[in-house]
Amino acid sequence: MSGRRLYLDGVSVVFDGFRALNNLSLIVEPGELRSVIGPNGAGKTTMMDVITGKTRPTAGRVLFGETDLTRMDEAGIANLGIGRKFQKPTMFDALTVFENLELALKAPRGPIACLRWKLNGEARTRIEQTMAEIGLTERAQDLAGILSHGQRQWLEIGMLLMQDPELLLVDEPVAGMTDAETEHTAALLVRIAGRRSVVVVEHDLEFVRALGRRVTVLCDGSVLSEGSIDHVQNDQRVIEVYLGR
Amino acid sequence: MSPPSPPTRLRLGLRAGLIIFVLLLGFMPVLNLLPAAHPLHVSDFLVSITGKWICYAILSLSLDLAWGYAGILSLGHGAFFALGGYAMGMHLMRLIGPRGVYGHPVLPDFMVFLGYQELPWYWLGFDSFPFAMLMVLLVPGMLALVVGFLSFRSRITGVYLSILTQAMTFALMLAFFRNDMGLGGNNGFTDFKELLGFPLNTSGARAGLFYASLVALVLSFLICMRLTRSKYGRVLTAIRDAESRVRFLGYDTTSHKLFAFVLSAMLAGLAGALYVPQVGIINPGEFSPTNSIEAVIWVAVGGRGTLVGAVLGAFTVNGLKTWLTSAAPDLWLFVLGGLFVAVTLFLPKGLIGLMKGRKP
Numbered sequence: 336m337s338g339r340r341l342y343l344d345g346v347s348v349v350f351d352g353f354r355a356l357n358n359l360s361l362i363v364e365p366g367e368l369r370s371v372i373g374p375n376g377a378g379k380t381t382m383m384d385v386i387t388g389k390t391r392p393t394a395g396r397v398l399f400g401e402t403d404l405t406r407m408d409e410a411g412i413a414n415l416g417i418g419r420k421f422q423k424p425t426m427f428d429a430l431t432v433f434e435n436l437e438l439a440l441k442a443p444r445g446p447i448a449c450l451r452w453k454l455n456g457e458a459r460t461r462i463e464q465t466m467a468e469i470g471l472t473e474r475a476q477d478l479a480g481i482l483s484h485g486q487r488q489w490l491e492i493g494m495l496l497m498q499d500p501e502l503l504l505v506d507e508p509v510a511g512m513t514d515a516e517t518e519h520t521a522a523l524l525v526r527i528a529g530r531r532s533v534v535v536v537e538h539d540l541e542f543v544r545a546l547g548r549r550v551t552v553l554c555d556g557s558v559l560s561e562g563s564i565d566h567v568q569n570d571q572r573v574i575e576v577y578l579g580r
Numbered sequence: 581m582s583p584p585s586p587p588t589r590l591r592l593g594l595r596a597g598l599i600i601f602v603l604l605l606g607f608m609p610v611l612n613l614l615p616a617a618h619p620l621h622v623s624d625f626l627v628s629i630t631g632k633w634i635c636y637a638i639l640s641l642s643l644d645l646a647w648g649y650a651g652i653l654s655l656g657h658g659a660f661f662a663l664g665g666y667a668m669g670m671h672l673m674r675l676i677g678p679r680g681v682y683g684h685p686v687l688p689d690f691m692v693f694l695g696y697q698e699l700p701w702y703w704l705g706f707d708s709f710p711f712a713m714l715m716v717l718l719v720p721g722m723l724a725l726v727v728g729f730l731s732f733r734s735r736i737t738g739v740y741l742s743i744l745t746q747a748m749t750f751a752l753m754l755a756f757f758r759n760d761m762g763l764g765g766n767n768g769f770t771d772f773k774e775l776l777g778f779p780l781n782t783s784g785a786r787a788g789l790f791y792a793s794l795v796a797l798v799l800s801f802l803i804c805m806r807l808t809r810s811k812y813g814r815v816l817t818a819i820r821d822a823e824s825r826v827r828f829l830g831y832d833t834t835s836h837k838l839f840a841f842v843l844s845a846m847l848a849g850l851a852g853a854l855y856v857p858q859v860g861i862i863n864p865g866e867f868s869p870t871n872s873i874e875a876v877i878w879v880a881v882g883g884r885g886t887l888v889g890a891v892l893g894a895f896t897v898n899g900l901k902t903w904l905t906s907a908a909p910d911l912w913l914f915v916l917g918g919l920f921v922a923v924t925l926f927l928p929k930g931l932i933g934l935m936k937g938r939k940p
């Protein structure tokens with residue numbers, strides 16, 4: 336598959352004089368699975384905010400293939416094929432698990448199209464497959480608002496899959512999950528990558544090790560180190576600011 | 581495992597209740613024909629006031645679509661209602677023809693009084709019923725389109741949007757008070773004679789308007805039901821609860837909100853158009869901000885986010901109002917305010933929520 340590469344080119348974000356991102360440059364190749372780690376406040380979530388159009392950078396460009404994302408709005412970026420799972424799981428609590436997935440399912444997004452929308456067999460099958468994948472088949476008709484934290488994480492991942500994106504941005508997917516669930520998530524993300532690019536932000540180093548791919552360490556809004564997990568864990572600067580604490 | 585949750589017993593019960601209610605309403609003009617001494621006789625007063633409440637119920641439904649489903653708390657829906665009413669009023673004025681006090685063949689009385697020589701351009705066409713009906717929908721719809729587009733695109737939501745819509749209706753009220761608007765100034769329009777060839781102020785016309793309103797209510801209900809039961813309805817609820825999340829799923833929330841807001845304004849306009857011939861007058865007071873706020877209270881009391889709730893709320897609160905304004909006129913505003921506070925604090929899902937009982 337000839338996907339598009341994600342290229343952050345010297346991106347800075349300044350909040351009231353505070354540099355959350357500081358001349359950050361990063362390349363994620365098509366089909367790559369990239370882990371991003373870094374201490375609290377390093378700018379990991381802000382980086383995702385910039386890619387998805389939630390925050391406008393003060394300087395720099397974000398290229399997805401040839402397209403500059405900094406000129407687009409959230410919906411436009413999402414429709415370009417960039418999906419996001421939020422650090423704090425957010426879904427629609429007044430809708431059921433099934434309905435949440437149905438809303439996320441890739442389909443025409445306009446009011447009239449939604450009004451005319453009929454759930455056909457193909458769509459239903461895709462939703463059911465995803466529910467099986469995220470282990471929520473039994474909860475299909477339950478409101479999302481009554482799910483446990485771990486299940487909410489899963490539902491968010493499911494919604495991301497339904498969008499069939501080319502690039503997935505996954506912010507702290509395993510927070511609140513049991514060890515078994517964490518393993519399952521790692522396997523799922525590894526399986527997804529290759530067909531799509533995946534950027535995972537995570538604190539859990541065991542999880543990052545399980546993913547076993549290239550790791551980027553962010554600190555104070557820019558890249559501190561990059562390479563395999565072993566390389567990164569032995570990097571003196573990384574040990575100082577992050578691992579050694 | 582069926583995707584749309586199966587209708588609960590409560591939902592079925594409410595639906596049955598609503599159908600029975602509509603049928604009962606349908607009998608009122610018939611029972612009005614019985615001799616006054618008959619125990620089942622329904623008075624003229626009751627028929628005409630119920631006809632008004634039906635229009636209010638349509639307004640309530642339209643507001644519920646915007647607020648209860650899409651989360652757009654409009655404090656200016658009375659403006660759409662009034663604009664629909666004015667469009668209908670302009671038609672009724674044109675139909676008076678030479679029967680006005682001044683006997684001018686074309687110009688309404690107030691224009692003769694103000695020294696107009698000819699009809700202003702925006703009065704042209706209003707002698708035609710289909711044109712006037714089109715305006716009943718288009719004028720409120722266009723206003724909603726413009727106000728909605730500007731505010732939704734700039735991501736004005738919540739309190740700010742509410743204040744903006746309230747300011748909109750207030751500004752319109754001030755504008756319509758002016759004589760040079762050519763819309764009757766503070767007296768508005770009245771002394772209507774006929775509609776579609778039928779003289780008004782007869783029991784036949786009253787019954788006709790009553791049934792027209794009832795049909796409009798049922799149709800509005802069905803339209804809203806079709807909308808809210810579709811995926812579009814679920815997108816609206818999702819926008820209401822977490823708009824930015826919906827954007828990240830790739831939905832252009834502005835166009836979704838706009839669609840609901842414009843449709844809602846059109847329904848409100850329809851309600852106003854049916855209301856005016858029944859009460860026989862329309863004036864700028866109809867734009868008063870308190871009217872819009874009252875409509876919000878109907879929806880809140882009935883239960884926002886449920887269509888039956890919107891209808892229930894409109895009838896309950898207005899029934900209470902009619903009773904109280906004759907029993908203790910000074911109390912009404914306090915009761916209305918108290919009702920809103922009580923519902924907000926203790927019954928966030930309104931009367932419908934009360935029936936649902938313990939459901940989450």
Ligand SMILES: Nc1ncnc2c1ncn2[C@@H]1O[C@H](COP(=O)(O)OP(=O)(O)OP(=O)(O)O)[C@@H](O)[C@H]1O
Nearest residue numbers: 350354355373374375376377378379380381382422
């Ligand atoms: N909207 C905002 N306004 C002001 N400051 C912000 C805003 N968003 C983020 N920040 C600041 O920017 C810095 C980076 O935040 P960010 O959320 O990107 O960190 P993070 O790496 O995701 O941290 P964590 O591991 O805790 O999730 C933090 O110091 C945060 O307080």
Ligand SMILES: [Mg+2]
Nearest residue numbers: 379380381422
């Ligand atoms: Mg974060």
